[in-house]
Amino acid sequence: MLAERIKARARALGFALCGITTPDPPEHLPEYQCWLSGGLHAGMEYMAGERARERRADPRALFPDCESILVLAANYFQGEHPLPEPAFLNGRVARYAWGRDYHDVLLQRLKELIAFVQTAAGRPVQHRLYTDTGPLLERVLAQRAGLGWIGKNTMLINADVGSWTLLAEAMLDLALPPDEPFRADRCGSCTRCLDACPTSAILPDPRRVDSRRCISYLTIEHRGALSAERRESLGDWVFGCDVCQQVCPWNERFAQPLRDPDFSPHAPLPHPRAGPLLALSQPEFSSAFRGSALKRAKRGGLLRNVAVALGNSGENAAVPHLERALRSDPDVVVRGHAAWALGRCSADTAQSALRAARESETERVVLQEIEAALAAWGGVRESASPTAAE
Numbered sequence: 001m002l003a004e005r006i007k008a009r010a011r012a013l014g015f016a017l018c019g020i021t022t023p024d025p026p027e028h029l030p031e032y033q034c035w036l037s038g039g040l041h042a043g044m045e046y047m048a049g050e051r052a053r054e055r056r057a058d059p060r061a062l063f064p065d066c067e068s069i070l071v072l073a074a075n076y077f078q079g080e081h082p083l084p085e086p087a088f089l090n091g092r093v094a095r096y097a098w099g100r101d102y103h104d105v106l107l108q109r110l111k112e113l114i115a116f117v118q119t120a121a122g123r124p125v126q127h128r129l130y131t132d133t134g135p136l137l138e139r140v141l142a143q144r145a146g147l148g149w150i151g152k153n154t155m156l157i158n159a160d161v162g163s164w165t166l167l168a169e170a171m172l173d174l175a176l177p178p179d180e181p182f183r184a185d186r187c188g189s190c191t192r193c194l195d196a197c198p199t200s201a202i203l204p205d206p207r208r209v210d211s212r213r214c215i216s217y218l219t220i221e222h223r224g225a226l227s228a229e230r231r232e233s234l235g236d237w238v239f240g241c242d243v244c245q246q247v248c249p250w251n252e253r254f255a256q257p258l259r260d261p262d263f264s265p266h267a268p269l270p271h272p273r274a275g276p277l278l279a280l281s282q283p284e285f286s287s288a289f290r291g292s293a294l295k296r297a298k299r300g301g302l303l304r305n306v307a308v309a310l311g312n313s314g315e316n317a318a319v320p321h322l323e324r325a326l327r328s329d330p331d332v333v334v335r336g337h338a339a340w341a342l343g344r345c346s347a348d349t350a351q352s353a354l355r356a357a358r359e360s361e362t363e364r365v366v367l368q369e370i371e372a373a374l375a376a377w378g379g380v381r382e383s384a385s386p387t388a389a390e
């Protein structure tokens with residue numbers, strides 16, 4: 001049967017899961033509307049416009065001749081790669097970004113799958129291919145194609161594979177028999193992800209993530225300065241966040257480490273050294289992260305996050321890296337966040353670096369950060385001093 005042959009080919013191409021669904025409107029559209037009306041999309045305006053809503057409401061608005069949708073999931077789990085010691089000098093990066101940029105990897109696999117579909121169907125098959133690249137509610141389509149359920153952390157979870165998966169779709173003008181939707185909810189009474197989320201970004205009913213609080217959004221999508229409260233919430237994450245998946249029992253029990261070279265960590269990943277990261281020029285950044293998902297944060301965003309992670313460590317060994325960034329980084333946001341971070345290190349050198357920068361800095365926003373950091377430094381200093389503690 002054609003559908004079975006296509007699924008077998010998808011598995012051979014490195015997709016762990018493949019299901020088929022119709023292009024009918026998604027039944028979980030109200031949850032998306034609720035997410036938007038609460039402002040939970042934060043600054044992602046591309047999720048909220050009228051055209052964006054219309055297209056997500058009806059996949060046929062994207063491709064009127066669509067007869068069926070192949071929904072695929074690729075497993076990117078690579079096993080554990082603990083942070084090397086001293087851990088604070090390394091940035092923590094979400095697993096999905098350790099290897100090659102999945103948009104490139106999965107699009108290539110989709111194209112190879114389409115070549116097979118056309119040969120097997122014996123005719124040209126019109127198609128549209130997506131992997132996080134179009135206005136589709138991908139997880140809802142995956143659940144409807146039988147790939148798994150949407151967990152309380154809003155991830156698509158499969159009982160055999162877990163949730164370390166990335167989704168992709170091929171819309172076809174070829175009729176294929178749809179799979180049964182996955183109706184069960186295997187989360188049961190578990191609340192581990194809700195309890196572990198460092199920023200309480202997961203809202204339970206209906207299942208939604210408040211992007212304004214989510215570390216993944218803040219480190220990857222948010223441009224410009226972060227508020228002081230948000231900076232503290234990032235901990236040591238410099239790109240994305242995996243906490244709500246790390247704690248999920250379905251990943252603990254069933255995630256199978258994969259030897260897929262496309263998703264294997266490429267240097268300087270999985271845990272790049274914070275010092276060298278904070279010193280990257282624009283050309284060095286472009287060259288280090290060419291073909292990597294990290295380039296989405298852009299140089300300014302990634303270096304801002306690294307400065308924040310070093311500030312959150314409060315470690316004095318971070319001072320020389322932060323001092324250099326405050327003195328000479330061309331990006332105002334990076335300099336401002338480096339100043340904030342220095343305000344959280346108790347060494348005298350942190351204070352001297354802030355005072356010296358106050359003399360030479362010309363940008364008002366950075367000067368404000370320096371003043372605030374000097375004020376904060378006094379408090380950090382007192383709480384770090386043994387005399388003050390007595």
Ligand code: B12
Binds near residue numbers: 032165214240
């Ligand atoms: C915007 C976006 C984000 C935003 C918002 C995330 C969110 N949860 O809404 C931010 C930047 C925070 C983000 C973070 C991440 N993302 Co993202 N993101 C997207 C994107 C582009 C759109 C998601 C969306 O439409 N959100 C709006 C909400 C309302 O829709 P939804 O999440 O699909 O939720 C639906 C269900 O919850 C459903 N629903 C609600 N209640 C119920 C109840 C039942 C019973 C059922 C069946 C359904 C249901 O209704 C909603 C739709 O109406 C998709 C790609 C795509 N086009 O779908 C990737 C995508 C969801 N992201 C992905 C990944 C990998 C991540 C991260 C893990 C990356 C990281 N490590 O940092 C984190 C995970 C954070 C999290 N817990 O969600 C993968 C998820 C793969 C998977 N196995 O689920 C996707 C599918 C990209 C891809 N092609 O693989 N992401």
Ligand code: SF4
Binds near residue numbers: 199202213214216241
């Ligand atoms: S990705 Fe991190 S911050 Fe976002 S919902 Fe999951 S645990 Fe919370």
Ligand code: SF4
Binds near residue numbers: 190248
């Ligand atoms: S941690 Fe528990 S509640 Fe959260 S998604 Fe996994 S099984 Fe569901």
